[in-house]
Amino acid sequence: MHYSRLILAAVLLFVLPCSPVAAEAAIGVAMEDFSYTDTSAEPTNQIAAHERRLQAFMAALRRDIGEGGRYRLVPSAEDGAAFKVIGGIQKTSTLVQWAKVAVIDIGAKRLVMDKLYSFRGDNDEAWERAEIFVSREIMAALAAPAPIALAVFDFELEDTTAASVGASAASDASHLAEATGAVREALGQSGRYRIVEVSREAATAGALRDCGGCEAAIAKALGADQALIGVVRRVSRTEYTLGFQLRDAGTGAVLVRGDSGLRLGADYSWKRGAVRLVSDRLIESQ
Structure with a gap:
């Protein structure tokens, strides 16, 4: 009897940490029946x-x-769903059908998946x-990491030509x-990111590029995880x-810096250059 109890105790020590009760709570998913349309x-x-076939599917x-x-x-978000799955299937010919599927993050109110598939x-x-x-x-799509809440502050101009007056400044x-x-x-x-709205009132007066990292605290107050200034x-x-x-909103630590080389073009090319720089150094590199 003594040995039986020891064996039972050993089994419980091995099993209990791996049991569903000890595991992380399951994530709720609401899934509506897909629609079906035959236009063949x-x-x-x-x-x-x-x-x-749709019922079996x-x-x-x-x-x-x-x-x-x-x-x-x-059944729904009211019942604890964190995600919602919706979709539809359309038959367009004898051998071709299309399936449209979307996954919605209910809390963030955003699409984490929106795809169209064909099957024969x-x-x-x-x-x-x-x-x-x-x-x-x-x-x-469900297993993809949650997007980072990011506050992107207005890009600022550092002009060494002293020519930004009147119509040029506008x-x-x-x-x-x-x-x-x-x-x-x-x-x-x-x-990868969920853009947090930044109101003009949220930014301090003056240039954020010279405020010693104050944008991190502003971003944190807005509910963002990170802050980006440009x-x-x-x-000439x-x-x-x-x-x-890019700074961490909680610690203020600089996470990523990006700088371009000298570029040629008038002010209308700033948009193209800014997107290219951020894409190269922040989106595609990570």
Whole structure:
């Protein structure tokens, strides 16, 4: 009896840390039945067969997503869903069908997946193959890391030509705004970042590039994880350089710096240069 208790205790010590109770709580996923549309104009009525295959497709999809315990299927966000999966299938010809699938991060209110797939055939085997592929794609989207909340502050101009007066200053401001907007769009579309709105009132008076990292505290107050500032340095009316700096909003530590070489072009080219620099040093390099 004494040895039996020792063996039981050893088994419990081995099993309990790996049990589902000790594991991280499963992530809720809401999945609506996909729609189905047949525009193939085939003479044979296949409504019953399509309904049966769609039901089998959805049952297998839910089974695959829930398998392993990482995710749990729930009816809606009110029931604890962190993600929502929606989609539809369209048959366009005898041998070609299309599947449109989207995965929505409910908390962040953003798409983490939005893809269109084609698959050949309209029999049980073709539908099974399509389900296996789609389930893998959805699982990959669900497992993708959450985007970093990023505050991108307005790009600033460092002008050594002392020529920004009157109409020229207004033009400079317009092109700086275009550069800022284009950079925010590129970072947001990368899927790695969630752009946090920055109001003019959130920034301190004066140049953020000279405030000793104060943008980090401002970004943190806005709910961002990181802060990015950018500078256009005008060397002459047709020459300029670009730079940006990325800080951790919590610690203020500089995470990434990027600087371009001398570029040729008028102020309307700032947008193109800024997007290229951020893409090269921040998006594609990581």
